[in-house]
Amino acid sequence: MSERTDLYGLLAEFDAPEKVVAAAQRAYAEGYRQMDAYTPFPVEGLAEAIGFHRTRLPMIVLLGGLFGGALGYALLYYAEVIDYPLIVGGKPFHSWPAFIPIVFETTIFFAALSAVLGMLALNGLPMPYHPVFNVPRFALASRDRFFLLIEARDPKFDREATRRFLEALGADGVWEVEP
Amino acid sequence: MMKLETLPRRAVSVGLAGLSLALIAAFGDPEHFWPSYLFAHLFWLGLSIGSAAVVMLHHLTGGRWGFAIRRVLEAGARTIPLMAVLFVPIFFGLSHLYEWTHAEVVAADEVLRHKSRYLNVPFFSLRAVLYFVVWIALAHLVTKWSYGQDRTGDPRLSQRIRTLAGPGLVLYGGTITFAAVDWVMSLEPHWYSTIYGIKFILGQVLTAFAAAILLAAWLSRTRPLSEIATSDAFHDLGNLLLAFVMLWAYVTFSQFLIIWSGNLPEEIPWYLRRTQGRWEVVAGLMVVFHFLIPFLLLLSRAVKRNVRTLAALSGMILIMRVVDLYWIIMPAFEERGIGLHWSNAAAFFGIGGLWFALWAREAARHELIPVHDLGGLGERASHG
Numbered sequence: 001m002s003e004r005t006d007l008y009g010l011l012a013e014f015d016a017p018e019k020v021v022a023a024a025q026r027a028y029a030e031g032y033r034q035m036d037a038y039t040p041f042p043v044e045g046l047a048e049a050i051g052f053h054r055t056r057l058p059m060i061v062l063l064g065g066l067f068g069g070a071l072g073y074a075l076l077y078y079a080e081v082i083d084y085p086l087i088v089g090g091k092p093f094h095s096w097p098a099f100i101p102i103v104f105e106t107t108i109f110f111a112a113l114s115a116v117l118g119m120l121a122l123n124g125l126p127m128p129y130h131p132v133f134n135v136p137r138f139a140l141a142s143r144d145r146f147f148l149l150i151e152a153r154d155p156k157f158d159r160e161a162t163r164r165f166l167e168a169l170g171a172d173g174v175w176e177v178e179p
Numbered sequence: 180m181m182k183l184e185t186l187p188r189r190a191v192s193v194g195l196a197g198l199s200l201a202l203i204a205a206f207g208d209p210e211h212f213w214p215s216y217l218f219a220h221l222f223w224l225g226l227s228i229g230s231a232a233v234v235m236l237h238h239l240t241g242g243r244w245g246f247a248i249r250r251v252l253e254a255g256a257r258t259i260p261l262m263a264v265l266f267v268p269i270f271f272g273l274s275h276l277y278e279w280t281h282a283e284v285v286a287a288d289e290v291l292r293h294k295s296r297y298l299n300v301p302f303f304s305l306r307a308v309l310y311f312v313v314w315i316a317l318a319h320l321v322t323k324w325s326y327g328q329d330r331t332g333d334p335r336l337s338q339r340i341r342t343l344a345g346p347g348l349v350l351y352g353g354t355i356t357f358a359a360v361d362w363v364m365s366l367e368p369h370w371y372s373t374i375y376g377i378k379f380i381l382g383q384v385l386t387a388f389a390a391a392i393l394l395a396a397w398l399s400r401t402r403p404l405s406e407i408a409t410s411d412a413f414h415d416l417g418n419l420l421l422a423f424v425m426l427w428a429y430v431t432f433s434q435f436l437i438i439w440s441g442n443l444p445e446e447i448p449w450y451l452r453r454t455q456g457r458w459e460v461v462a463g464l465m466v467v468f469h470f471l472i473p474f475l476l477l478l479s480r481a482v483k484r485n486v487r488t489l490a491a492l493s494g495m496i497l498i499m500r501v502v503d504l505y506w507i508i509m510p511a512f513e514e515r516g517i518g519l520h521w522s523n524a525a526a527f528f529g530i531g532g533l534w535f536a537l538w539a540r541e542a543a544r545h546e547l548i549p550v551h552d553l554g555g556l557g558e559r560a561s562h563g
Contacts, residue, residue, distance in 0.1 A: 089440065090442070091442075097435070097436055097439055098436070100436070101436070
């Protein structure tokens with residue numbers, strides 16, 4: 001509809017976690033999809049309410065862990081069997097029980113690393129600029145206010161209709177977000 | 180579907196039938212009977228004191244996970260006096276079980292001579308009595324106060340249990356470490372492992388946890404347990420089950436790695452006895468069914484939130500707990516030509532039947548949820 005380039009979206013302010021969850025559910029039911037919510041603490045059910053159901057992070061962590069384990073085992077096998085075979089305690093060169101602690105450590109290390117890096121890759125942090133900070137009251141998102149953002153690129157977005165919709169949801173205020 | 184009220188009568192008949200068969204073995208074939216009886220007793224005793232330990236752990240830490248299994252575990256802890264009575268026969272079988280009870284063996288063996296100040300029948304018996312006194316006292320007080328709270332609703336009782344739970348867990352850790360050394364490690368008196376106590380503690384806690392999930396899943400098909408034993412509760416219990424499976428694997432592997440690396444003549448025979456012939460298959464089964472499969476399945480959120488899959492997995496872990504204990508105890512007798520025998524099953528179901536009869540009687544006598552001590556769950560339940 002009337003998509004204006006001078007607007008990033010509309011930000012609605014709520015004073016309680018249940019209200020922002022209810023508002024997000026209503027907005028989702030209304031057909032809005034390009035949404036985001038900002039709260040001072042994790043609110044149960046909010047991610048599902050804005051339509052965020054699955055994250056690929058567990059799969060990334062699993063693959064990272066498997067890679068780390070394989071890498072650790074390959075490193076040990078290369079060192080102990082191929083590059084520098086050394087008899088220790090009369091054991092065979094390929095003594096897998098002795099490999100387990102190190103393979104365990106590299107598995108955990110790469111799983112943790114892929115968790116952090118995967119999280120940053122998926123959520124786009126660090127992000128030096130984000131339009132929501134143009135709204136002065138957004139600072140309260142880290143204190144005691146709960147915000148729901150509907151982006152202007154949402155096909156259903158309309159400057160006036162969406163504003164009326166958000167106000168009807170019981171928002172304490174609706175702010176226009178400069179891009 | 181079987182009911183809690185009819186369970187005692189059926190379990191008693193299984194128990195008495197099993198113990199009658201075991202009694203025939205006791206007189207006809209004592210060399211096979213005594214290892215069977217020791218193994219069976221230690222499995223069910225582990226379930227009893229493991230239950231008491233998890234109850235104390237929950238009182239100490241709090242948390243939503245414990246309320247759904249609290250009463251199941253408390254009924255388990257109330258079976259410790261029965262296990263004390265059933266321990267009495269073992270005093271008559273010591274000479275069949277422990278080589279250090281034979282004076283001529285000890286006299287000919289320098290290591291055993293040095294150990295005889297600790298490993299002798301009077302001191303062994305005194306210690307056994309002491310362990311049971313400690314366990315019975317702890318289990319009795321913790322359950323008495325908790326049941327009493329159902330009648331009075333006095334919140335000070337929760338505080339009192341919490342005060343006891345800290346020192347109680349320390350006492351449990353100490354006594355079970357010594358008991359494991361006395362009753363199991365001394366079956367092979369030359370061998371020693373310093374991680375043995377924690378291995379038994381984790382084995383017992385894991386046994387109690389798996390059994391409690393299984394029983395709570397059964398009881399939560401009806402009210403009142405269905406109100407608090409929700410998928411959220413089973414999700415938490417599944418996470419803790421995963422943690423205990425991993426801890427068990429961690430200490431079990433630690434003991435193996437150290438002894439395998441050292442390869443010393445007084446340590447390695449313990450593993451040689453347990454990884455040769457058929458025992459190698461048993462050891463392999465444990466790696467797969469006691470660790471790999473539960474570990475991988477319990478990573479899944481869906482498995483933990485589904486009561487049926489979590490209960491099935493707990494049942495498998497419980498079976499593997501029996502296998503693990505069998506694998507620890509029985510190879511010690513193999514040199515004397517004692518292997519798999521029908522008295523293993525007779526003693527196991529004999530003691531188990533009586534255990535379940537008493538457990539069901541205790542569980543049926545009290546509320547299945549601690550009505551006045553539910554943390555945040557009580558509010559949620561009363562507000563709908």
